[in-house]
Every structure is written in C-alpha cells, then in structure tokens.
Amino acid sequence: MSAPAKEGRVPRWLVRYASPVAVLAAWELSVRLGLVDPFLLPALSSVLLRAAEEIATGDVLFHAWLTIYRAMAGFLAATALGVTIGVLTARNRYCRWFFEPLVSVGFPMPKIAFMAIFILWFGIGDASKIVMVTLTCIFPIISATYLGCSQVDRYLVWSARNMGTSERRVLWKVVLPASLPQILNGLQIAFPSALIVTVVTEMISSGGGLGGYMILAARFALSEKVFVGVVVIAVVGYALLTVFGHVRRHILAWHAESQMAI
Amino acid sequence: MRPLAGLGRTAFYYTPLLIIGLAWEAMARTGILPPDLGPSPMQTIAALRLLYTDGDLVMHAGISFWREFAGFASSCVLGTAVGVGMARVDWVRTVFRPIVTFLYPMPKSALIPLLLLWFGIDHMSKIAAVFLGCLLPVVTSAFNGARGVEPQLIWSARSLGTSSTAILWKIVLPAALPDILSGVRIALSVSWLLLVSAELLISRSGLGFLISYTGESGDYSSMFAAILVVVSIGFLADRLFLHVIRWVLRYRDFTG
Amino acid sequence: MSKIEFAGVRKVFQGDTPNPVVAIDNIDLTVRQDEFVSIVGPSGCGKSTLLYLLGGFLDLSGGEIRVDGRAVTEPGPDRGIVFQHFALFPWKTVLGNVEYGLAEQGMGKAERREIAQGYIDMVKLGGFEDTFPNRLSGGMQQRVALARTLACDPDILLMDEPFGALDAQTRHILQEELLEIWSRRKKTVLFVTHDVREAVILAERCVVVTARPGRVKTEIDTSSGKADGAAIEKKAEEIWDVLREELVRT
Numbered sequence: 001m002s003a004p005a006k007e008g009r010v011p012r013w014l015v016r017y018a019s020p021v022a023v024l025a026a027w028e029l030s031v032r033l034g035l036v037d038p039f040l041l042p043a044l045s046s047v048l049l050r051a052a053e054e055i056a057t058g059d060v061l062f063h064a065w066l067t068i069y070r071a072m073a074g075f076l077a078a079t080a081l082g083v084t085i086g087v088l089t090a091r092n093r094y095c096r097w098f099f100e101p102l103v104s105v106g107f108p109m110p111k112i113a114f115m116a117i118f119i120l121w122f123g124i125g126d127a128s129k130i131v132m133v134t135l136t137c138i139f140p141i142i143s144a145t146y147l148g149c150s151q152v153d154r155y156l157v158w159s160a161r162n163m164g165t166s167e168r169r170v171l172w173k174v175v176l177p178a179s180l181p182q183i184l185n186g187l188q189i190a191f192p193s194a195l196i197v198t199v200v201t202e203m204i205s206s207g208g209g210l211g212g213y214m215i216l217a218a219r220f221a222l223s224e225k226v227f228v229g230v231v232v233i234a235v236v237g238y239a240l241l242t243v244f245g246h247v248r249r250h251i252l253a254w255h256a257e258s259q260m261a262i
Numbered sequence: 263m264r265p266l267a268g269l270g271r272t273a274f275y276y277t278p279l280l281i282i283g284l285a286w287e288a289m290a291r292t293g294i295l296p297p298d299l300g301p302s303p304m305q306t307i308a309a310l311r312l313l314y315t316d317g318d319l320v321m322h323a324g325i326s327f328w329r330e331f332a333g334f335a336s337s338c339v340l341g342t343a344v345g346v347g348m349a350r351v352d353w354v355r356t357v358f359r360p361i362v363t364f365l366y367p368m369p370k371s372a373l374i375p376l377l378l379l380w381f382g383i384d385h386m387s388k389i390a391a392v393f394l395g396c397l398l399p400v401v402t403s404a405f406n407g408a409r410g411v412e413p414q415l416i417w418s419a420r421s422l423g424t425s426s427t428a429i430l431w432k433i434v435l436p437a438a439l440p441d442i443l444s445g446v447r448i449a450l451s452v453s454w455l456l457l458v459s460a461e462l463l464i465s466r467s468g469l470g471f472l473i474s475y476t477g478e479s480g481d482y483s484s485m486f487a488a489i490l491v492v493v494s495i496g497f498l499a500d501r502l503f504l505h506v507i508r509w510v511l512r513y514r515d516f517t518g
Numbered sequence: 519m520s521k522i523e524f525a526g527v528r529k530v531f532q533g534d535t536p537n538p539v540v541a542i543d544n545i546d547l548t549v550r551q552d553e554f555v556s557i558v559g560p561s562g563c564g565k566s567t568l569l570y571l572l573g574g575f576l577d578l579s580g581g582e583i584r585v586d587g588r589a590v591t592e593p594g595p596d597r598g599i600v601f602q603h604f605a606l607f608p609w610k611t612v613l614g615n616v617e618y619g620l621a622e623q624g625m626g627k628a629e630r631r632e633i634a635q636g637y638i639d640m641v642k643l644g645g646f647e648d649t650f651p652n653r654l655s656g657g658m659q660q661r662v663a664l665a666r667t668l669a670c671d672p673d674i675l676l677m678d679e680p681f682g683a684l685d686a687q688t689r690h691i692l693q694e695e696l697l698e699i700w701s702r703r704k705k706t707v708l709f710v711t712h713d714v715r716e717a718v719i720l721a722e723r724c725v726v727v728t729a730r731p732g733r734v735k736t737e738i739d740t741s742s743g744k745a746d747g748a749a750i751e752k753k754a755e756e757i758w759d760v761l762r763e764e765l766v767r768t
Binding site: 015018019020102108110116192204215217221223234240 | 454
C-alpha cells in the first residue's frame with residue numbers, strides 16, 4: 001500500500017522503520033563489540049537463533065498456546081458476564097443500586113492482589129488464572145456497556161416503537177445494536193489487560209504458559225530464554241490486537257468513526 | 263432518594279458493599295462458609311490491626327510507596343517530554359513514533375523477568391517496572407493532547423507577542439493538560455498493578471511481598487489484610503487523582 | 519368525522535428540579551381526515567411534545583387524545599413519525615431501515631423488499647439501497663426516514679421539524695417532494711415547524727401555539743392564497759404578527 005515516494009525524498013517505509021531497525025542494529029553491535037555483558041543483553045542474532053530452536057522443538061509454541069487459551073477464556077467469560085451485568089445495570093434500577101458501587105470501587109483496584117486468594121480457593125491450575133483474567137477484564141466491559149445502553153438516543157427507540165417493535169424487543173432490536181460501538185470500545189480497553197494479567201498469573205503460580213516459561217528462565221539465569229519469551233509475547237500481543245482490530249472494524253462497518261481509527 | 267445529601271448519600275451509595283461484608287461475616291460465623299476458604303471480614307480487620315501495631319504494614323507500605331513514587335514521577339516527566347516533543351518536532355516524531363507503535367501491544371508484565379535479570383531483586387527492578395508501565399500511556403496521551411492543540415490558539419498567542427519558545431509553556435502544555443492527566447491516571451493504575459505483581463513475584467520487601475510471604479507461611483488472615491490494604495490504596499489513589507484532575511481542570515465542565 | 523382529537527391535553531415534566539415544568543396546558547384541537555395541519559410556535563413551547571404525546575411515546579398528564587375515536591395508549595404504526603434528526607438505525611442499510619417496520623409486522627422477505635424498493639424509488643434514492651446512513655448527506659438521510667415511515671403506510675404522518683436540520687436548498691426540494699407525495703396518497707399530516715413560510719407553503723391550516731405553557735393561540739387558514747410568492751409572503755406575515763407577541767414572551 002506504500003505510495004510511490006516523491007522524487008528526492010526518503011521513501012516512506014524507510015522513515016517508518018528506520019528507528020526500530022537502528023535500535024535493533026545498536027543492540028546487535030553493542031554486544032558484538034563487547035560494550036555490554038552478553039549475559040545481561042544477549043545479541044539479537046543469538047536470541048533469534050534460540051527462538052528458532054525453541055519454536056522448532058514446539059516448546060515455546062506450547063507455552064504460547066497456554067497463554068492465549070487462558071487469556072481468551074478469561075476474556076470471553078468477562079465479555080459474557082460483563083455485557084449481561086452492564087445491560088441489567090442500565091435497565092433495572094435495583095441492579096443499578098447493587099452493581100454501581102461495586103463497579104466504581106472494583107474498577108480502579110489492582111485486582112492482581114486477589115491472585116493469592118484465588119489460588120487458595122481454586123488451586124494453582126487454570127481455574128484461578130482464568131478467574132483472575134475475568135475479574136480484571138470485567139470492569140471496563142460493564143462500565144462501557146452501561147454507558148452505551150443508557151445513552152441510546154431516545155428517538156431511535158421511539159422510531160422502533162413507532163414501527164411496531166414491542167417494549168421488550170427494543171433491547172434486542174435497538175439498545176444492543178446502538179450501544180455496540182461503546183461495548184466494543186470497552187472490550188478493546190479490556191483486551192490488553194487480559195494478556196498482561198495472564199502473564200503475571202503464570203509467573204506467580206506454576207502450570208506453564210509464557211509467563212511461567214520466562215520466570216523459570218530468569219530464576220535459572222538463562223537470559224537468552226528470557227529474551228525469547230519477551231519476543232514471543234510481543235508477537236502474540238501484536239497478533240491478537242491486530243485480529244481484534246479487524247474483527248471490530250468488520251462488525252462496525254456501519255459506524256463512521258471506527259472506520260477511520262486505525 | 264434525591265434529597266439525600268452529602269454523607270448520608272455516600273453511605274447509601276455504598277450500602278451494597280456493606281451488605282456483602284455482613285453476609286460474608288454471617289455465613290462465616292454460622293459455618294455455611296467452610297473456614298478453609300479464608301478468614302471472615304472481622305478476622306481480617308483484627309489481623310490488619312495487628313499488622314499495623316507491630317509496624318510491618320507501615321514499613322512495607324513505605325517501601326512500596328517509595329518505589330511507586332520514584333518510577334511514577336520520573337516516567338511522567340520523561341513521558342510528557344517525549345510525547346510533547348513528538349507532537350511538536352518532526353525528527354523526534356520520526357524517531358519515537360515507530361518505537362512506540364511497536365512497543366504498544368506488548369504486555370508490559372512480560373518485562374518483569376527481564377528487569378529482575380538486569381536490576382536484581384531490590385528496589386531498582388521494581389522502580390524500573392513502574393517506570394516502564396507508566397511510560398507509554400503518558401507518552402501517547404501527551405502526544406495526542408499536544409497534537410490536538412488548535413493552531414488558532416497558537417496563532418493568537420503569537421500575534422499577542424508570545425515568543426515561539428514560550429508557546430510551549432504558555433499554550434501547548436496547558437492545552438494538552440486534560441489529555442496528559444487522563445493518560446497519567448491510566449499510568450497510575452497500571453504502575454500500581456505492575457509494582458504489586460513484581461513484588462509478589464520476587465522481592466524481599468513491599469506490600470506485594472507481604473501478601474506472598476504471609477500466604478506462604480499460612481497466615482491467611484494477615485494475607486487478606488495485606489490484600490485489603492493493597493486494593494484500598496489502588497482505589498483511594500485513583501479517587502484522589504480524580505479530585506486533583508477535577509480541581510486542575512475546574513475551568514471546564516468536567517463530567518466523568 | 520374528525521380523525522384526531524386533542525381534548526384538554528396537558529403535559530407536565532417532573533424532572534429532577536423541584537419545580538415541575540408545564541410544557542402543554544389544556545390544548546384542544548381537532549384534525550380532519552386527510553388534512554395537512556402545521557403547528558408553529560416559539561421554541562420550547564411544547565409543539566414537539568404534542569406530537570410525541572400523539573405518537574404515544576410520552577404519557578399524558580391530563581386530558582385525552584383520540585384517533586378515530588379511540589384513546590391513544592401506546593406507539594403504533596398507524597401514526598408514522600419523522601424526526602428532525604432522522605433517527606435512522608445506523609447499523610442498518612438504507613434498504614434495512616425502510617424494511618424494518620414491515621419486518622416487525624411479520625411481512626415475508628420478498629414482499630417487504632418489493633414494497634421498500636418502491637418507497638426508496640419514490641424518494642429518489644434508487645442505487646443507495648446497500649449504503650449505510652452515515653455515508654449519506656442530511657437531505658438523503660431525511661429522505662430515507664420519510665421512506666421508512668411511509669413504508670408502514672400510516673394513516674397519520676407526524677412530522678417533527680423534519681427539514682429543520684437541512685440547508686435551505688435541500689429543504690426547498692424536500693418540501694416540494696413532500697407535497698407531491700401527499701397529493702398522491704392522502705394522509706392526515708401534523709407538521710411541526712418554526713418556519714412560518716414552510717407552514718404556509720405546505721399546510722392547509724396553521725395552528726399557532728403560545729409560549730410555555732403551550733396553548734392554542736389561534737388558527738389561521740392557509741389552504742388558499744399561495745398562488746405566488748407575494749401571496750405566500752403576505753400570509754406568512756399574518757402568522758408572524760401573531761407569533762411575534764409570543765416570541766417576546768420567551
């Protein structure tokens with residue numbers, strides 16, 4: 001998609017990738033020239049070689065799969081629960097009375113501190129990790145859904161009622177579709193924290209995953225492996241966010257603003 | 263319910279939390295909740311008092327606060343400088359924008375093992391975690407804020423005699439402040455999460471360490487108490503910062 | 519026989535403030551079958567509220583509204599409404615919007631598609647069937663809204679300042695199109711506007727509402743005397759004279 005560069009100008013792609021390439025080159029060179037201790041900063045080439053080995057044995061891919069599975073399971077559970085609670089909070093005043101203070105207190109809390117309790121309750125397996133991810137993601141989803149549902153243009157609701165939509169079906173025909181942009185915004189805010197928290201839970205309690213893989217490597221002072229973990233997680237994060245962005249844009253094809261945002 | 267004012271209204275607002283606490287306490291006392299699920303709210307509060315009187319709590323909280331402050335403050339200063347620089351100076355944008363774009367989707371918690379490797383298990387690795395956690399939200403919000411300054415605002419100031427260097431202090435920063443502050447608010451909560459995570463993982467001090475230490479020694483009442491302290495600090499810090507934002511931006515209609 | 523009757527209609531908004539706002543007080547109004555009535559008044563006089571009450575979207579605080587002798591209790595497709603800001607469903611295409619009401623009444627896919635297509639062609643939007651409303655200009659969006667409402671074939675058409683958000687040229691074209699549609703398929707129309715010229719051009723009768731609380735101040739016959747521009751100006755001036763007293767009071 002890169003436009004043909006104007007004459008006498010540096011091509012766009014070069015400008016775009018110049019600084020990351022420079023950083024990577026500086027990394028490689030500083031190790032090669034012996035400016036830094038290769039234990040603290042293994043050369044880029046050796047990290048990539050090591051990554052290729054780990055991928056070839058399938059080891060790191062297995063851990064990546066575990067991380068993705070936990071993050072997605074927790075995130076999807078948070079989506080189902082969060083949207084339900086958000087809709088109830090917007091449409092029923094008793095639910096609003098009950099959930100509003102819980103959300104306003106729970107939203108800014110560092111939920112990761114509860115991990116110790118979840119391990120006590122649900123053990124060190126997948127369950128405690130997934131619950132932790134769900135708890136982390138649910139607050140932005142509830143509050144975005146609540147905002148979206150309570151700000152639906154009353155004229156849209158009236159239009160539907162006018163054309164024969166019953167009071168109860170308005171939720172499905174108007175309120176949910178109209179608040180979809182906000183709900184997806186909430187999901188987009190929650191999504192990165194799913195990965196952040198999954199990785200931490202894996203570092204805290206055993207059971208593999210990229211977090212476990214890295215913390216183990218750090219404990220045994222295998223610095224190359226730690227870097228492999230960082231690289232793989234960065235790739236996983238980038239891939240998941242890209243997929244999420246595409247899905248969002250596809251769903252909101254009708255929504256002018258989200259088409260422009262990249 | 264409208265006429266309820268001030269304290270009464272706040273109390274009414276938080277009633278559901280009180281009800282949950284009371285229900286928990288009641289179920290724990292009557293044995294509906296098995297004791298191995300952990301202490302009841304009253305036991306937690308008793309443990310909290312003990313932690314406070316023997317000084318452990320204050321010491322660990324002090325250490326955590328110091329780490330948080332050092333990382334947070336340095337990150338806010340540097341992040342704002344880089345963000346505003348990116349918005350105002352072409353070559354700064356050319357250099358940093360791709361780096362920011364590449365680092366953005368990276369789950370920052372994955373850097374914790376690396377920081378342990380580099381900086382050891384003492385203060386420095388935790389401060390670095392806080393610093394890195396804050397950096398991107400501050401940089402991106404400062405960038406967006408400074409980019410969004412209306413050119414007419416700058417032109418007006420220039421024609422009224424403000425020099426081009428003073429524009430930065432007198433126009434760009436104040437105009438970008440709302441964005442910067444909302445970025446800092448995100449940074450505050452992310453950094454506290456990363457600090458506690460890092461302390462939970464490998465540390466010899468700090469509130470996160472207190473949680474993992476009491477948990478490992480089976481003193482669940484103290485563990486619950488420490489968790490209560492950590493999440494309360496997170497909540498109160500956010501509320502406090504919200505009030506600061508409201509005060510600083512009192513010149514405009516602040517909603518939300 | 520009268521199609522619509524407002525009898526002692528009153529609407530009070532309770533709201534959050536200690537003093538309730540009386541939007542409309544004791545309005546009596548009768549509209550004949552197939553009549554085109556415009557309602558003008560100062561802004562905030564409750565003229566739109568009158569439509570929302572007839573539409574069944576708001577509850578009455580007093581009095582009664584009857585359509586064909588039956589009291590209005592809830593919204594229904596017999597009273598189609600067009601809002602000032604279109605209120606199109608942004609997640610549905612032009613065709614999806616126009617088909618919506620027909621689908622809600624349980625009409626089969628092929629049939630509703632055909633009917634919707636007819637109305638889309640009528641408002642001159644053929645070729646835009648699969649476009650989302652956000653990609654259309656204001657005038658085109660209001661055409662879609664008109665087609666959507668007409669597709670349900672309502673007896674009564676409620677129009678809430680429908681051309682108020684459009685630029686002057688577009689407004690003029692849509693006024694002409696509305697008159698043409700109205701002359702082809704007769705409907706009872708209640709048209710709220712703050713533009714007295716528009717009221718004269720379109721309606722047969724103009725109801726002037728007072729400043730808040732809204733009451734019927736007077737009714738002016740606008741069925742004749744719009745042969746040329748000068749006549750329209752004269753009629754508009756007549757309404758203006760009545761309205762001016764009210765505008766001073768707001």
